[in-house]
Amino acid sequence: MSNVPAIDIHNLTASYERKPVLWEIDCQFPQGKLIGIVGPNGSGKTTLLKNIMGLMKPDSGYVKIFGDKLNKVRHRVSYVPQRESVDWDFPADVMDVVLMGRYNPKKLFSRITQEDRDIAIEALKRVNMLEFSKRHISQLSGGQQQRVFIARSLAQQADLYLMDEPFVGVDAASEDAILSLLTEMKNNGKTVVIVHHDLQTAYEYFDYIALLNTRLVACGPTEEVFTSELLQEAYGGRLTVLSRIGELIAKKDFPVREKGQKDN
Amino acid sequence: MDSLWTYFNHPNFWWVLAGTTFLSAISALVGTFTYLQRKSLMGDAIAHGILPGVAGGFLLAGEKNALIIMIGAIVWGLLTVSSIDWISRKTHLQNSTAMAVVLSAFFGLGMMLLTVVQTSGLPDASGINSFLFGQAASMLPEDLLVYSVFAIVVAFVLAAIYPHLSIISFDRAAAQSIGFNVRRIDAVLSILVVAATAIGIQSIGLILMAALLITPAAIARMWSSRLIGMLLFSGAIAAFAAGIGAVISFTAPAMPTGPWIVLVLFIFTLISMVISPQRGLLKQFRQQKKNQNIILRENFIKRLYHQWEKSGQTTFILNELKDKPSKRTLRFALQNDWIHQVGITIHLSEKGLREGRRITRAHRLWELYLSRTLRMRDDHVHPSAEVMEHLIGDDLEKELLRTLGYPQTDPHQRDIPYEP
Numbered sequence: 173m174s175n176v177p178a179i180d181i182h183n184l185t186a187s188y189e190r191k192p193v194l195w196e197i198d199c200q201f202p203q204g205k206l207i208g209i210v211g212p213n214g215s216g217k218t219t220l221l222k223n224i225m226g227l228m229k230p231d232s233g234y235v236k237i238f239g240d241k242l243n244k245v246r247h248r249v250s251y252v253p254q255r256e257s258v259d260w261d262f263p264a265d266v267m268d269v270v271l272m273g274r275y276n277p278k279k280l281f282s283r284i285t286q287e288d289r290d291i292a293i294e295a296l297k298r299v300n301m302l303e304f305s306k307r308h309i310s311q312l313s314g315g316q317q318q319r320v321f322i323a324r325s326l327a328q329q330a331d332l333y334l335m336d337e338p339f340v341g342v343d344a345a346s347e348d349a350i351l352s353l354l355t356e357m358k359n360n361g362k363t364v365v366i367v368h369h370d371l372q373t374a375y376e377y378f379d380y381i382a383l384l385n386t387r388l389v390a391c392g393p394t395e396e397v398f399t400s401e402l403l404q405e406a407y408g409g410r411l412t413v414l415s416r417i418g419e420l421i422a423k424k425d426f427p428v429r430e431k432g433q434k435d436n
Numbered sequence: 437m438d439s440l441w442t443y444f445n446h447p448n449f450w451w452v453l454a455g456t457t458f459l460s461a462i463s464a465l466v467g468t469f470t471y472l473q474r475k476s477l478m479g480d481a482i483a484h485g486i487l488p489g490v491a492g493g494f495l496l497a498g499e500k501n502a503l504i505i506m507i508g509a510i511v512w513g514l515l516t517v518s519s520i521d522w523i524s525r526k527t528h529l530q531n532s533t534a535m536a537v538v539l540s541a542f543f544g545l546g547m548m549l550l551t552v553v554q555t556s557g558l559p560d561a562s563g564i565n566s567f568l569f570g571q572a573a574s575m576l577p578e579d580l581l582v583y584s585v586f587a588i589v590v591a592f593v594l595a596a597i598y599p600h601l602s603i604i605s606f607d608r609a610a611a612q613s614i615g616f617n618v619r620r621i622d623a624v625l626s627i628l629v630v631a632a633t634a635i636g637i638q639s640i641g642l643i644l645m646a647a648l649l650i651t652p653a654a655i656a657r658m659w660s661s662r663l664i665g666m667l668l669f670s671g672a673i674a675a676f677a678a679g680i681g682a683v684i685s686f687t688a689p690a691m692p693t694g695p696w697i698v699l700v701l702f703i704f705t706l707i708s709m710v711i712s713p714q715r716g717l718l719k720q721f722r723q724q725k726k727n728q729n730i731i732l733r734e735n736f737i738k739r740l741y742h743q744w745e746k747s748g749q750t751t752f753i754l755n756e757l758k759d760k761p762s763k764r765t766l767r768f769a770l771q772n773d774w775i776h777q778v779g780i781t782i783h784l785s786e787k788g789l790r791e792g793r794r795i796t797r798a799h800r801l802w803e804l805y806l807s808r809t810l811r812m813r814d815d816h817v818h819p820s821a822e823v824m825e826h827l828i829g830d831d832l833e834k835e836l837l838r839t840l841g842y843p844q845t846d847p848h849q850r851d852i853p854y855e856p
Contacts, residue, residue, distance in 0.1 A: 264663060
């Protein structure tokens with residue numbers, strides 16, 4: 173494993189519905205760690221993840237993954253959206269969803285091969301869901317649905333995993349299963365980045381934490397970040413000036429950067 | 437029957453029957469994806485917005501030329517889609533508003549052009565009305581050939597991007613993160629919807645084309661819970677409805693085809709709503725009945741258990757029970773050895789005690805949970821527990837026990853009974 177950071181976020185400013193929710197984020201996530209993006213509601217955690225994943229365009233700044241542009245290393249990255257972001261009434265069983273991790277965007281007329289199936293079965297075993305492979309996804313509990321999402325992600329066989337709130341609405345058994353899987357992934361040299369809102373558990377789960385509240389409060393090993401001043405800064409109320417200027421930008425349809433101005 | 441045979445012997449009958457069923461099946465396949473992406477209205481907007489292209493194509497060709505009309509329809513269909521997309525991206529108008537605006541404007545324009553066609557004195561000009569509501573029987577083999585070629589292309593594209601369409605229908609964000617170009621796939625799907633609408637203009641007609649895109653998918657969803665099954669089902673049902681429409685179109689030439697097809701589809705929808713194995717009304721009714729029976733028999737054994745709890749009594753005289761069980765409840769209790777009957781007395785068995793204890797335990801655990809965790813007042817917790825006791829299974833009971841730390845008494849200071 174090289175020393176290149178898994179994720180390098182450089183001067184990132186990003187908006188959600190034209191309102192800037194992330195200001196000048198600058199931080200690096202090391203490889204082979206369990207990393208938490210932690211902050212209160214509305215602090216821009218999901219927006220940060222979506223910008224890393226190229227699902228949203230930043231107003232300024234850039235993100236590098238394994239020292240490269242996302243498009244060059246996309247096959248090494250896997251993303252698990254929030255469970256509530258999809259309609260679980262979609263006509264698919266558990267196996268169908270996990271196999272989606274094997275779909276190839278570059279190929280036309282592609283069909284699922286036996287190898288794809290074997291990989292999907294392996295992924296389901298790792299999240300303890302193999303026995304449910306024929307079950308319709310609407311008939312699963314929240315925790316089981318989350319594990320299916322993670323299995324789909326495992327089927328992509330990536331090196332870097334980004335997960336958005338995988339512990340929300342999850343029963344105790346699923347939480348244990350997910351947590352031990354994450355540790356196992358880390359031990360296999362994978363990097364896992366998790367958006368998480370609960371401070372209590374964040375300390376136990378993660379090796380490395382980015383503490384966020386519309387701007388980066390701190391970023392580093394958990395022991396260094398978990399100080400009462402920093403937590404107070406992240407959770408002790410918003411910066412009213414920042415949020416008011418954000419609203420102004422949205423209302424007047426103002427650009428965050430002037431035209432032609434480049435980020436260094 | 438004689439008369440029906442003469443229709444079957446009509447030189448175009450089998451052509452038209454095969455053609456319309458095929459075209460409809462293909463349209464329904466495309467429609468299944470728009471249904472899954474909740475773009476049902478899109479088909480309606482395209483079907484109406486396409487009219488200027490149809491009338492314009494007619495004027496341009498100077499006759500009813502299927503190929504030129506088809507091309508006109510597709511061009512206007514694409515214009516419809518891109519106008520809607522442009523308006524909803526560039527303004528603050530909602531997508532549905534943009535659709536309504538474009539749909540009605542283009543349809544109005546189309547009706548004006550249609551009037552021009554009708555008064556133009558061109559050959560077949562009167563036949564252009566068949567594009568509004570469809571007239572399968574009036575199709576010639578060469579028309580069908582044109583539509584079928586387009587349909588085959590649509591089927592080919594569907595087969596090529598089947599994984600693409602299925603993943604963006606379920607999870608756009610994940611699809612995008614894997615590297616699928618969702619905007620391009622959206623655009624291709626829009627083109628497919630336009631083509632799928634245009635191939636049906638003569639057999640079903642513009643106005644009701646949207647129904648052929650969406651209704652088969654809606655019916656199929658009630659019968660299948662996997663994408664592949666849904667596609668097969670919706671294709672088959674659309675083909676069947678179109679076949680009936682085609683037959684009627686030959687037997688009653690004055691009758692437009694589209695309304696018949698839509699009516700057949702609607703009847704299928706109604707039937708499916710009642711008897712669908714997954715979400716039919718009949719299924720719901722049965723489920724409710726089943727729940728009711730469970731509640732009745734569990735309440736019966738619970739009451740006996742409460743008696744036992746108070747007095748240690750295990751033998752009861754059936755007619756003296758305060759709430760006499762129904763015959764069905766009694767039969768269930770006997771069959772499951774919850775009780776034994778000797779003449780007019782019943783005897784609570786070990787198994788019945790265990791069942792009563794389980795339900796009572798669930799009830800009291802739930803009361804305690806509400807009182808402790810939700811801080812509800814103690815006199816408010818009972819009604820909820822009356823229902824939940826029937827729902828709490830082994831898993832949830834374990835979870836409750838763990839959360840509450842194996843408590844001894846409920847909020848009313850009654851013992852929570854455990855298995856000895």
